Amino acid sequence: MNANVYQHFRNDERPFIDSAEGWIEQVQMQYAPFLTDFLDPRQAYILESLIRQSTDLSYRFFGGYEAAERRRCLIYPDYYVPTTDEFDMTLFTIQYPKKFTVLSHGKVLGTLMGTGVKREYFGDILSDGDIWQVFVATEVSQFIQLQVEKIGNVSVRLEETKYTDLIVPKDGxxxxxxxxxxxxxxxxxxxxxxxxxxxxxxxxxxxxxxxxxxxxxxxxxxxxxxxxxxxxxxxxxxxxxxxxxxxxxxxxxxxxxxxx
Structure with missing residues (x-):
């Protein structure tokens, strides 16, 4: 890695920079697209900076909806035309007894992380105050659906949902x-x-x-x-x-x- 690149970012971000450089190099060598895990906004900013500074590759971010905070990135040769389906994410609606419990972002995320799956496989967790939905990387979606049966002491079920049924999140x-x-x-x-x-x-x-x-x-x-x-x-x-x-x-x- 060129030390000049490191100097623009924090020391603790070097492992991510190294990973990003590896993804970019893979696309350059194989002339095939590469899909990242879900990235937070800071990681997305770093990756975009690296691609724009040193390559003529193209890229697109998508997190399931326009205002998504956590997004996957598809890096690809400039001749390639990507489709939304290639971002490989599944939307789940959490079915739970609304009369007997109140969910929160922390409870939902804690349960998802309790499956042993890395945070990078989960996208945004959305709520309109009543309904809760979560984006999950498709490669682990079946495992997550089988594993998540309770949030706290309450029985729940993850139901795969079409993007057309995406709720409008309550944005505070x-x-x-x-x-x-x-x-x-x-x-x-x-x-x-x-x-x-x-x-x-x-x-x-x-x-x-x-x-x-x-x-x-x-x-x-x-x-x-x-x-x-x-x-x-x-x-x-x-x-x-x-x-x-x-x-x-x-x-x-x-x-x-x-x-x-």
Missing amino acids: WTEERETVSSLRLDTVISAVYNISRQRSKQLIESGKVKVNWTEVLRPDFVLDLLDIISVRGFGRIQIQGLEGTTKKEKVRLLLGVLRK
């Missing part, structure tokens, strides 16, 4: 702008949720904060474009834009914010 994201002294994790959380830096540090160090679905215990972790921060009990933040600095060297951010 709002667009906000903040000016912060730095892109440190504790600084951004403190600014967005209007809590002290000390409280922000406590949340991080006690394991209640994830960046791109990975637990981060360092308050000084430096965020970057399209990172998604999950703060237990508070909600989620996405870095949607880096809009320059002020005269006092503060950073202007465009954010997507989901408040609990």
Whole structure:
């Protein structure tokens, strides 16, 4: 790997960069398309940057619907014409006794991860407040359908669903702008949720904060474009834009914010 590529990204992103370079090289060598697992927005940004910087390959992202957060990427030679069917994802609706239980994103994801299947095989989890649906990579969909029989103590069933029956998710994201002294994790959380830096540090160090679905215990972790921060009990933040600095060297951010 060219060290010049690494310098544009974080050290902890090097394994993903190496994987992405391998996918790109495979398409170049075999002249055949390659389909990734589900990528989070930050991973998608890195992959797109690598493809655009160093190749004439084409690519397309798809996560089952237009506003999908987690998407698979098809990388292919420029002469190839892809179809939506090639993204190999299955939509399930979770059938459960609505009168006796309330589902949540955390409960659904925890159950899916409890099957032993990697997070990369699951796309978005959607809800309109009543109905719950999830996108799953087709290669593991039958296994997941057989494995998931309960969420908590409640019996459930995963029913394969046509894309035409996709629900309209209840979107609680709002667009906000903040000016912060730095892109440190504790600084951004403190600014967005209007809590002290000390409280922000406590949340991080006690394991209640994830960046791109990975637990981060360092308050000084430096965020970057399209990172998604999950703060237990508070909600989620996405870095949607880096809009320059002020005269006092503060950073202007465009954010997507989901408040609990």
